Every structure is written in C-alpha cells, then in structure tokens.
Amino acid sequence: MRITFSSPQAEFECIQAAWLQRVEETARRGVFVGGTEVAQFEEAFANYAHVPHAIGVGNGTDALYLALKSLGIGPGDEVITAANTFIATVEAIHHTGAKPVLVDCDPATYLLQLEQVRASCTQATKAIIPVHLYGQMVEMDKLNALAAERGIAVIEDSAQAAGARYQGKPAGSWGELGCFSFYPDKNLGALGDGGAVVTVSDERAASLRKLRNHGGTTRYEHDLPGFNSRLDTIQAMALALKLDYxxxxxxxxxxxxxxxxxxxxxxxxxxxxxxxxxxxxxxxxxxxxxxxxxxxxxxxxxxxxxxxxxxxxxxxxxxxxxxxxxxxxxxxxxxxxxxxxxxxxxxxxxxxxxxxxxxxxxxxxxxxxxxxx
Ligand SMILES: Cc1ncc(COP(=O)(O)O)c(C=O)c1O
CATH class of the missing domain: 3.90.1150.10 (Aspartate Aminotransferase, domain 1)
Structure with a gap:
C-alpha cells in the first residue's frame, strides 16, 4: 500500500468539472484578475467565518504581514507569537520592522503557553499572534481577555485551522483580524497560492483592500503605498467550490x-x-x-x-x-x-x-x- 502525506488531488476531483467550466467561462470573458468571482468568494468566506469582511490576498504570509500593516505596526513595536510556528508567522512580523517576541509551547497540545504570553507583554507590545497549530485552536477566550486588559491587538494565525470552531465561534473570528493560507495542502486549499484576512473591523477591512492593491481600490488612485497581493480569480473559483465541502x-x-x-x-x-x-x-x-x-x-x-x-x-x-x-x-x-x-x-x-x-x-x-x- 502507498499512502501519501496529503491529497490535494482527491479534493480536486470533487470540484474538477465545475471549476474547469468556470475557468473557461471567465477566461473567455477576459477576467484574469479580480472580478465578481473574487468578491463572491470573499462574501462566502466572511459568512463562513461569521464576520463582516474577508479580504483575499496572495498567500498566508502576506495575510499576516498585511494584517500587521493595517494595524500600523512597525519599528519600535513588539509582537508576541509561538517559537514553534511555521517560519512565515515570524517573517511577517520581521518585515514590518517590529520585533518578534517568542514564547514556548505546551508539551501536550503544542499551542503557545498563555502564561508566557502574559509574562512577555511590555509597553511596546502591539499585537499577539496565536497560532492554531496543527488545526487545534488556542483557548481564545483566555487569550483575548489578557490582550484586552492591556489594549493589545490579537491577530489569529488560522493558516492551519480553517473550519475549526472554539466555543462555537470560527477560527479567525476571535481576533481583530484572522489570517488564512490557502496553500494547496491546507484544510481549505487553493490550486496554487492564496490567502485571506477576515476581520470584524470596517476600518481594517478598508485599509487591507488598499494595502493589497497598490494602495487604492480604484485604478490609478493611490491613497497609501501598497503592495500587489491579490487572490487570483481562478483560485477564488476553486476556493468557493471547496468551501462547500x-x-x-x-x-x-x-x-x-x-x-x-x-x-x-x-x-x-x-x-x-x-x-x-x-x-x-x-x-x-x-x-x-x-x-x-x-x-x-x-x-x-x-x-x-x-x-x-x-x-x-x-x-x-x-x-x-x-x-x-x-x-x-x-x-x-x-x-x-x-x-x-x-x-x-x-x-x-x-x-x-x-x-x-x-x-x-x-x-x-x-x-x-x-x-x-
Ligand atoms: C502556521 C502558518 N502560518 C503561515 C503560513 C503561511 O502561509 P503561505 O504558505 O500561504 O504563505 C502557513 C502555511 O504555510 C502556516 O502553516
């Protein structure tokens, strides 16, 4: 018997016919970036996450980086996260200019130790990024309480936890911002790279929509220095179909x-x-x-x-x-x-x-x- 580690191919078979048909239709219409397909997936994903906004981006690393940028985090700030996360969580913090502050994990769940998070908070701490590692959610009620006491923002790294719910509330909806990766072998995986940020905040959502698209939402209007990190149309179509499963x-x-x-x-x-x-x-x-x-x-x-x-x-x-x-x-x-x-x-x-x-x-x-x- 041969047993693969993951099986994005088996998932692809579930959506293959519908996806190929949609790709053909949109390609014929000349829609290759953006379009209603991306907006439709964003709306469906926001509904799934029980939040008003989902903003599609290029990948999960960008989701974390842009979420930090939308909070204005940069040099002089500290951001706490887990020492045993995927490198991307810390890269995202690093590239804002803020200092990553790491904490150890629980030996049974491998999730970050809340006591160490508490002990690591300083005047400079601007955000905490709990990582729902391996698909299991951090105890978000406790984490949110300790962050709220100190006025610190919470950004959930939900890259591995699409579909998880803690006390009935979906991963990504507990923090001010929740970040997802749609890397093909993730629980909700695209057919290439993709990511999203979900948020309850109208202000952060507006900022993220600009940050991902050269600083504006209308062509050649640039309100701030942004980036090019959009969710591809053909990926959004695959994700919309997969979300149903x-x-x-x-x-x-x-x-x-x-x-x-x-x-x-x-x-x-x-x-x-x-x-x-x-x-x-x-x-x-x-x-x-x-x-x-x-x-x-x-x-x-x-x-x-x-x-x-x-x-x-x-x-x-x-x-x-x-x-x-x-x-x-x-x-x-x-x-x-x-x-x-x-x-x-x-x-x-x-x-x-x-x-x-x-x-x-x-x-x-x-x-x-x-x-x-
Ligand atoms: C915990 C965690 N954070 C962030 C990322 C980054 O996502 P991406 O590979 O889509 O940039 C991943 C996945 O690769 C991840 O597992």
Missing part, C-alpha cells in the same frame, strides 16, 4: 484521527495528539511523538512501508539562521526544542480510510512497540 472534510479528518488514536492506543512509546474537544480541532496534521533517538528511524521505516510522513517543524524559529539575530539560543524554549526532535506528522487527508489508518498504525508499532497485555 469544508465541514464534511473536517468531519472526515476527525474520523481519521479517531481511527489512528484507536489503532495506536497500544503503541508503547508513542504520545498521541491531545485534543481539547471535537469542534476546535480540524486535524490539519495528526502529530505523534516518540523518543528523539527513535523518531528518524520511525520516519525511515514508514517510508519503506510506502507511508509518507513529515516533521512540522524540525527547527524552532529561534534556532534558525534566519532569526539568530533575535538573540535567543538553545534552552530558551525547551518544550519547543524537545518537541522539534520528537514529533512526526502521519498522513492526514480526506483519502484516509480506516484501512489506511490501520495499516499506518501497524507499521508504526513495528518500531514504537506494543503494550503487552
């Missing part, structure tokens, strides 16, 4: 996680994902953990069995050469550092059935052992 696909991912957890429960040296509740985890990734000495052996063994895995992420941000200048070093974020050496993401996608989960689990147990009755 998102809840079904989230249910499928949760079911696949249940199969894994069931079949792996007797794996002796394996830590399974800690799930707070059903709704707030959409299993973008199913991440297990083993001893550092065993992890790479396990990865290689699975590959031999035809099972593709990944490590998200092998190096915490503070130990990458890119962010050495922040002045952190080994030992500063011990949980993030330990996790980076021990985690392994198993295949997780809508093509995973019970048979595939059982096959992966058996192969894992050939290395990770079995609890003997």
């Amino acid at each position: 998102l809840d079904e696909w989230s249910r499928h991912r949760r079911q696949a996680a249940k199969w894994y957890s069931e079949y792996l429960r007797d794996a002796a040296s394996l830590q399974l994902p800690a799930q707070r509740d059903e709704e707030s985890h959409v299993y973008h990734l199913y991440v297990v953990r083993t001893e550092a000495a065993q992890r790479d052996k396990l990865k290689k063994h699975l590959q031999k069995r035809g099972i593709l895995t990944a490590i998200q992420y092998p190096t915490p941000v503070h130990l990458t050469p890119a962010f050495a200048h922040l002045g952190y070093g080994p030992g500063d974020f011990p949980e993030a550092e330990r996790a980076a050496g021990e985690i392994l993401s198993l295949p997780m996608h809508i093509g995973m059935g019970e048979e595939q989960a059982a096959y992966v689990a058996e192969a894992v147990k050939e290395i990770a052992g079995r609890v003997l009755a």
Whole structure:
C-alpha cells in the first residue's frame, strides 16, 4: 500500500468539472484578475467565518504581514507569537520592522503557553499572534481577555485551522483580524497560492483592500503605498467550490484521527495528539511523538512501508539562521526544542480510510512497540 502525506488531488476531483467550466467561462470573458468571482468568494468566506469582511490576498504570509500593516505596526513595536510556528508567522512580523517576541509551547497540545504570553507583554507590545497549530485552536477566550486588559491587538494565525470552531465561534473570528493560507495542502486549499484576512473591523477591512492593491481600490488612485497581493480569480473559483465541502472534510479528518488514536492506543512509546474537544480541532496534521533517538528511524521505516510522513517543524524559529539575530539560543524554549526532535506528522487527508489508518498504525508499532497485555 502507498499512502501519501496529503491529497490535494482527491479534493480536486470533487470540484474538477465545475471549476474547469468556470475557468473557461471567465477566461473567455477576459477576467484574469479580480472580478465578481473574487468578491463572491470573499462574501462566502466572511459568512463562513461569521464576520463582516474577508479580504483575499496572495498567500498566508502576506495575510499576516498585511494584517500587521493595517494595524500600523512597525519599528519600535513588539509582537508576541509561538517559537514553534511555521517560519512565515515570524517573517511577517520581521518585515514590518517590529520585533518578534517568542514564547514556548505546551508539551501536550503544542499551542503557545498563555502564561508566557502574559509574562512577555511590555509597553511596546502591539499585537499577539496565536497560532492554531496543527488545526487545534488556542483557548481564545483566555487569550483575548489578557490582550484586552492591556489594549493589545490579537491577530489569529488560522493558516492551519480553517473550519475549526472554539466555543462555537470560527477560527479567525476571535481576533481583530484572522489570517488564512490557502496553500494547496491546507484544510481549505487553493490550486496554487492564496490567502485571506477576515476581520470584524470596517476600518481594517478598508485599509487591507488598499494595502493589497497598490494602495487604492480604484485604478490609478493611490491613497497609501501598497503592495500587489491579490487572490487570483481562478483560485477564488476553486476556493468557493471547496468551501462547500469544508465541514464534511473536517468531519472526515476527525474520523481519521479517531481511527489512528484507536489503532495506536497500544503503541508503547508513542504520545498521541491531545485534543481539547471535537469542534476546535480540524486535524490539519495528526502529530505523534516518540523518543528523539527513535523518531528518524520511525520516519525511515514508514517510508519503506510506502507511508509518507513529515516533521512540522524540525527547527524552532529561534534556532534558525534566519532569526539568530533575535538573540535567543538553545534552552530558551525547551518544550519547543524537545518537541522539534520528537514529533512526526502521519498522513492526514480526506483519502484516509480506516484501512489506511490501520495499516499506518501497524507499521508504526513495528518500531514504537506494543503494550503487552
Ligand atoms: C502556521 C502558518 N502560518 C503561515 C503560513 C503561511 O502561509 P503561505 O504558505 O500561504 O504563505 C502557513 C502555511 O504555510 C502556516 O502553516
């Protein structure tokens, strides 16, 4: 059996006929950038996120960067985020000129530690970016409360959590701004790059619409220095079609996680994902953990069995050469550092059935052992 790590192809099959037809129609009409297709997706995505505005942009990194810019964040400001996030979260902060301030993660959920966020707030802190890592949402009621006490803005990095809800409220709708990536293997993935910012604020929305399009909303009217970061028309059409499947696909991912957890429960040296509740985890990734000495052996063994895995992420941000200048070093974020050496993401996608989960689990147990009755 061969089991891919993700399966954007299986998702594509669901929308293929409708999407190809729409691409042909819009191309014939000469619509290649913008158009009603983008506006329609933005409206649908805003409704899905229970907020008044969604602004399509070029990718998730730009979504974070432009969200920070819309708040006027720049040199002299500090922005707090997780040490164990994807590098893009910190790149976005860096490029505004603000200083990224990192915090460690919880060893069970891998989500940022709220106590460390609280302890890291200073007079210069202008924003906090909680990362809903692996598809599980941060406890946003608590995070929002500590930010509100100090007048700090919250920008959710929801790149991995499209479709998740915490206490009934969708990912992205808790913060002043919520940022999404539509990279093809995300839970809501385009057929190339794409991203969006959702917001409750009319003011931020107006600013973002200008920032993404050369500083204006009317051609050759430039109110501020902007960027070129728009959501492509053909991507918006794919996303609009896929959005109709998102809840079904989230249910499928949760079911696949249940199969894994069931079949792996007797794996002796394996830590399974800690799930707070059903709704707030959409299993973008199913991440297990083993001893550092065993992890790479396990990865290689699975590959031999035809099972593709990944490590998200092998190096915490503070130990990458890119962010050495922040002045952190080994030992500063011990949980993030330990996790980076021990985690392994198993295949997780809508093509995973019970048979595939059982096959992966058996192969894992050939290395990770079995609890003997
Ligand atoms: C947590 C997180 N933040 C930001 C991004 C950046 O998104 P993109 O790749 O669309 O720029 C990603 C995905 O790649 C991500 O996983």
